[in-house]
Amino acid sequence: MAAGKKAKNIGKNVKGKTKEVTGKAVGNESLEMKGRAEQAAGDAKQAAQKVKDALKH
Template sequence: MSDKEKGRAKAEQAKGKVKETAGRAVGNESMTAEGRAEKAKGDARQAKEKMKDVFKR
């Protein structure tokens, strides 16, 4: 996994988790859903990069 993409995936996951938690704390379902979506996007990016690593070998 390239360091740049790995960092981007981790940043998206963290940003999504923060947004999800904040949305839950204030009772904003829209923000909670956005946070979940960003976290899932980061998870997908990380999985894609891991698959690239598998096929490089």
């Protein structure tokens, strides 16, 4: 996986986790759900990139 893309996907996961935890702490369900969605998007992109890398090698 390209280092830049990997870092971007990990950053998206971290950002999503931060939103989720903040949403839980303040009781904001909307923020919590946005955080979970962002983490899922980061995970999906990371998985897709791993498949691309596996096909290249």
